[in-house]
Amino acid sequence: MFVPEDNPSTRAGVALGRQLYYDVRMSPEGQRACASCHLQEYAFSSPAVRRGLPHINLAWSTSFLWDGRFEGTLEEAMLMEVEEFFVTDLERLRVPELERMFDAAFGTPEVTAERAAYALAQFQRTLVSDDSRFDHYLDGDDSALSESELRGMSLFYSERGECFHCHATRLLTDNRFHNIGLDAEVTGTGRGAVTGQAREDGQWKTPTLRNVALTAPYMHDGRFQTLEEVVEFYSEGVVYTDTLDTLITIGGFRLSAREQADLVAFLHSLSDETFTTDPNLSDPN
């Protein structure tokens, strides 16, 4: 995990970040907070937000949003959220109880967008998910996964399934961009729209699969409601275009019904209840 020298995590800093994450005073109209669309029970995503992304292990990310149009540190990403997405009216935050928290975190009660962003980044670094049944299995508990989940895992880590090349490492993402063959027309979409490179058309960021059973709807446009639909897509629905990733088998992975069910079962084993019920990550009020 990268922690910049000018923003080491402190108890008071994390507490302020958590407060702001759940505080509707962050929005100029005083109506929404980060937690309105990023809910703990859904691994900090929301079933009501079609194009949403969860907040899971973002401490290891250096590019943000589905098309990666924001690159930089977590601090910079949070500042962008505060200044550009929320356009937070700092006057709303200049109230004694918050100023006391800014004071505890940064040494003076001054409220600035940068301080809010730094505190939010400190809180984000506590949103670490590493306690799923899959983790227990990796850590040596052979009974953590069922027979079907184990078969799904074998497929996930084979070249018949291919999932592991992109949903890679223990983060279950490579933090790179790929065209997985969702659409027949990809010109000027996804990563390509950001970089202007035709060969990146139709590429979107690989989402982590941690807690994926909780983060429906799926894909950058929320087109799939269930994991069954996602796996069926990988099996039969892949559409060929020039920029289709060479890791995706043209025509789809062609998995049997049982293989698809096993993969879905494995994806369910990635849910981390410790994370979604951790009282330190919940609404502090």
Next chain:
Amino acid sequence: MSKRSIFTKCIALVALLTLWACGDDHEPGVTAQTTVTIDFEHFVNGAPVTLGSETPYTNAAGNSFGVTLLRYFISDVVLHLEGGDTIAVPGAHYVDHDDPATRSYVLDVEVPAERLASVSFVMGLPPALNVSGSFSTGPEALMEWPEMMGGGYHFMKFEGRYINDASEPFNFRAHTGGLHDVDYSFDVVLDAGNRPLPEGAATLTVVMNLEQWFTAPHEWDLNDYFTAAMPGIMANAAAQESLQDNGATVFSLETP
């Protein structure tokens, strides 16, 4: 002690050492040194490769193919000087065709500016370096090789498209690595013809000739290895061994 005063003392020390070093330079019998950089270039049929989804190249078996991605490790470089002295540079270097910075490997050793007989290295990672967890961050970590296939790292990801027997584009992914206890890394020795290494800085260019992976002694018809039923070769021991054999003619060296 304040940071500043440590800093001042360091400067003084460095100055002193530099004076000594300068004194040595004028002693007879001391050879000039050079810093060696290895540049990696990737060719197909004699010309630099262009990545893309088209299939402009032809392999020995007559398959039209194109290249979309090339990433690999080389390790344990050794420079062999004319007189028999060797300079070893232990460790791995990661190359990604798409990331120009990785295509230049500055060897972190002082090399006498003498005549270079040959350069050797390991293609991939030797068993001592091919251990899960040895790369925890960066693109190197993404070369991981599934534990179910023995763990460690890919030696190479060489991907592209070819036109299959049904005249359709199909992907190939020539991913190499060790399978369980079988190590498919191999030694590469490139003759440097006893050319003198210039003083100060010297650049060697190592060329990977991509079509050679599919040429000899085993001619690869890509239809035999990359099909809908079995789209990859990672767990295919015969294919790994075959690429290891073919690797003997993949690299060539250009010296300054």
